Amino acid sequence: MKMLGADAILRSLEAEGVDIVFGIPGGAILPTYDAFARGTTVRHVLARHEQGAGHMAQGYARASGRVGVALATSGPGATNLVTPIADAWMDSTPLVCLTGQVRSSLIGTDAFQECDITGITIPIVKHSWLVQDVDEIAAVMKAAFHIARTGRCGPVLVDIPRDVQEAELDFSYPDEVDLPGWRPPRRGHPRQIREAARWVAEAERPVLYVGGGTINADACGELKDLAESGRLPVITTLMGKGAFPETHELFAGWPGMHGPKWSNWAMNKADLLVACGARFDDRVTGKLAGFAPGASVVHLDIDAAEIGKLRNADVPVVGPLKQVLRDLGSELRRLHEGDTARRYDGWVDQIFEWRDEFPLRYSTDGELVKPQAVMESLQAATADRDNVIWTTGVGQHQMWAMQYLLCDEPRRFVTSGGLGTMGYGVPAAVGAKAAQPDATVVCVDGDGCFQMTGSELATSVMEDLPIIVAIINNGYLGMVHQWQNLFYDDRLSQVHLTHAVPDYAKLAEAYGALGIMVDERSQVDDAIDQALNAGRTTVIDFRVDPREQCYPMIPAGAAALELIEFEEGAETEGVRAL
């Protein structure tokens, strides 16, 4: 069918089943926006900043499991997408970014709003294309979606010059991709899986160390079967949060820098780690040489490059986790033959003794609202709701959210793990709401994070994508404050933001949202109830105790067992989070 390149872009999106894209128009992408005006089934959500559009697409992808799509113009529009692209690269989020480019004849001439975005993004994309011929559009779009979601998920970028959008082509969408160099593993090797099962069966203290790859692989059901059939304790990383039900009897918490002491003990005293779509990130391992020193490693991953990258794998299995975990489960059941399945019970009991011995603790001293108490209230108020999606920024509030908000299902905790992108929370929440309109979407944010992307409240309000933003407002760049407090003799340098500027409740009102300020403990529950029942975008400004630090903590570069614990004061709350 004859059409313009711009229309071909939209027809390609439709053919891929894309229902929604997030973007901002500009000069070089104008022809494509004109195609939107001509009509399409694809909904366009107008962001206020391209970074917001990118994080929305990420939030959409993480909440739905589908590919997120962001759209921007050339030059600054494209460079504003760089942070979301890098974030999606680190967290393996399937993302297709479409950018306009200046006309082909102007490329390389320093034209207005020209930048080499394919060049800039080379280290942080799975692949990218500068479309030089209108006839390539369909094949490139097909390949872009295919690559974003196959193998290890991640971002791709398609840069389309304005004249290519304006040129005419005879459009037909291909059924197949032609990518001879793209061959993601299709199947884990049966011999390796049998070997892995043998190691698990022979272990005394095994732990399933589960990362975000398990969620990306849609393998959480297989994980649960494996854990239950072997009665194996499960630890999930920040990115893996929700891959295994956090109220399950075999759930053993979260590892790493701010994981509970008992979870880190379980991880580090294990004799076998079965890494499932996890990558031995330094925030999980602490000092690598001191990490789980007595453990052998079975490493299951779709990405061969993760095997042996940081920690040697005794048994590597490269393949799609859905199949690998399923086969590992049935192999383990065969080895156990039913009757030996309870052999780890002593180990599992030990872990839960540690859990009872070392619960998360915080001080209840003074009058101020405690951030951890806000988390507990949020958890309690939403516990009976079926479909709650949490998003976060990055910092102390994110770690408290990990510790106190429980997720029983995957895709309910949307956060920036690898890149640690402050400002991720609000736009990710908007994207998650777009993906799951029936969900209650709550962004737990910091005051520092909120100020980076809070303008996307406008998108939330204007696009009828209502979210709740719970700002844990301690008036500081809290995690930096914590590091300065602990490691720089409390010399605070450029971390004070103040509680009151801006006035977040008033700011919310200015955006047409509901704004609630909470500075007394007695107001916390009412404010949360009000927000949950408001039916519109609501910002709660929780003015919390600025001296509250996030514990436990493994200092950067220290071994996991050298963690810093909360020192009990006069009045403390011992919380068994699980």
Added chain:
Amino acid sequence: MRHTLSVHVENKSGVLMRITSLFVRRGFNIESLAVGPTERPDVSRVTMRIDCSQHSLEQIEKQMHKLVNVLRVSELGPGEAIERELLLVKVTAPPDRRAELMSLGDVFHARVIDLGPDALIFEVVGTPEELESFEELVRPHGIKELVRTGRIGLGRASAKPDAGRRLALIR
């Protein structure tokens, strides 16, 4: 430790930058790089010489495999592959020194491809080590200019069919 990698790639724009960015990111210098066509018009071959640890090399090989335009990565191990390089060198050659230089060239099967009143240009093909020897021998005569193509290589025909160590990917 030095390694020679041979990378089959789709003949498309940007491939070289994607490959080299994997080295740049880690701060590794590429000592020699040669890119050219192969027996298939749609496939090019990149031959690169790198100084890095075995562990880093394996990481980079695996990362390279993930690049969409990369078809195959193999290491040309010493003994398993033939490596050659071409050198052009312009040497000071007044008439009274020409004979000496040309007999030197004969030892290395070097061809004189240009001759001027006070200089000549040698073309030498050989292993990179042979070229280095030749370079040292002509240096006292005065090298005006010198350029090398960077090494290229093929797995030996006499070795097993797929000579050169292919990355052992467990799949």
